[in-house]
Amino acid sequence: MGDMVMAQSLFITLKQQHPDCQIDVLAPPWTLALLAQMPEVSLAIEMPSVRNKLGLMMRIKLGRQLRDHHYDQAILLPNTWKSALTPFFANIPVRTGYVGECRWGLLNDVRRLDKTILTKTVQRFVALALPATFQGVPDCPAPVFNINSEHQQQLITKYALPTDRKILALCAGAEYGEAKRWPVTHYAAVARQKISEGWQVWLLGSPKDKAAAADINRLAGNGCVDFSGKTSMTDAVDLLSLADVVISNDSGLMHVASALNKNLIAIYGSSDPNFTPPLSNKANIIYLGLPCSPCFKRDCPLGHTRCLTEISAEYVLSHIAKAQ
Numbered sequence: 001m002g003d004m005v006m007a008q009s010l011f012i013t014l015k016q017q018h019p020d021c022q023i024d025v026l027a028p029p030w031t032l033a034l035l036a037q038m039p040e041v042s043l044a045i046e047m048p049s050v051r052n053k054l055g056l057m058m059r060i061k062l063g064r065q066l067r068d069h070h071y072d073q074a075i076l077l078p079n080t081w082k083s084a085l086t087p088f089f090a091n092i093p094v095r096t097g098y099v100g101e102c103r104w105g106l107l108n109d110v111r112r113l114d115k116t117i118l119t120k121t122v123q124r125f126v127a128l129a130l131p132a133t134f135q136g137v138p139d140c141p142a143p144v145f146n147i148n149s150e151h152q153q154q155l156i157t158k159y160a161l162p163t164d165r166k167i168l169a170l171c172a173g174a175e176y177g178e179a180k181r182w183p184v185t186h187y188a189a190v191a192r193q194k195i196s197e198g199w200q201v202w203l204l205g206s207p208k209d210k211a212a213a214a215d216i217n218r219l220a221g222n223g224c225v226d227f228s229g230k231t232s233m234t235d236a237v238d239l240l241s242l243a244d245v246v247i248s249n250d251s252g253l254m255h256v257a258s259a260l261n262k263n264l265i266a267i268y269g270s271s272d273p274n275f276t277p278p279l280s281n282k283a284n285i286i287y288l289g290l291p292c293s294p295c296f297k298r299d300c301p302l303g304h305t306r307c308l309t310e311i312s313a314e315y316v317l318s319h320i321a322k323a324q
Helices: 002-017 029-035 056-069 082-089 121-127 149-158 184-196 207-219 233-240 252-259 313-323
Strands: 023-027 041-046 073-075 094-098 109-111 167-171 200-203 245-249 263-267 283-286
Touching: 002 023, 002 029, 002 121, 002 252, 023 029, 029 041, 029 233, 056 082, 082 094, 149 233, 167 184, 167 252, 184 200, 184 207, 184 313, 200 207, 233 252, 245 252, 245 313, 252 263, 263 313, 283 313
Parallel strands: 023 041, 073 094, 094 109, 167 200, 167 245, 245 263, 263 283
Antiparallel strands: none
8 A cells, every 4th residue: 555655656656747648557356445645646447366376377367458548558567477477468658667576578678776876665666667768767656635524524424523623633553563563551651642632543454453443432432443454445544534643653644644734643653664664745754763673574583673662652742733
């Protein structure tokens, strides 16, 4: 999800260079709702889910089906060999991407990635829109989502949400692992404080986040509105757009909140905020930068997760006060 949000920077760059270009995006089904928020995208095409499998015949068949679209160029963001199969069999004349898994032949506009220059994921995406001769770090426009105000109002009515109280949205999940999740006890302490001040506190996340959300709500005296696992991605985006402040781990919803230009407090543990930061100037990154960080592990290899536990609820609350 985070990569798909950052891909909008590429789409914006393409539109800046070629205002009349049509951008169709082949993407996994769980990202289609995000593409619907991007005005640059003409058509979102669902890529059948073949996780951890080659899916050779499916990719060939899909490529042949896409021939009728007569695309001029394909830009590949994944660096895998299998991701280059569909554009090749679609007979797209220009197929742009990084060498990745030895994709010579499948790609014919092959770029070599210098990670010392393009240090951020979004820079690597945007650079693919530029000529192969470009050197340096490209300008990366921030993602900006469209919001459906009518759908917002439908959600307010459906869930009987007050419109006269400030909203704090907590995104306590991070699918990658525990080493990216700020403790539920810390989230709950923040929730209790803001509820005592008259704020609404909303919990958002996927079905996998329901247990953590339930713990936060219980520790916060059941004063939160728990949306985790109960909304579509479209609903989650429009609910986040109503928030005054969002607190999130390094996750897909963090990037969504950034694309909504929310007052965002992004909490980093095992991951690197210099590699995949939120791209809004209203985002406030909290990262301790301990000697053992970033380790990029799912679980703390040292068994203490100090990179997250030592970020206190009081410290995060002070950042909320600054964001208002």
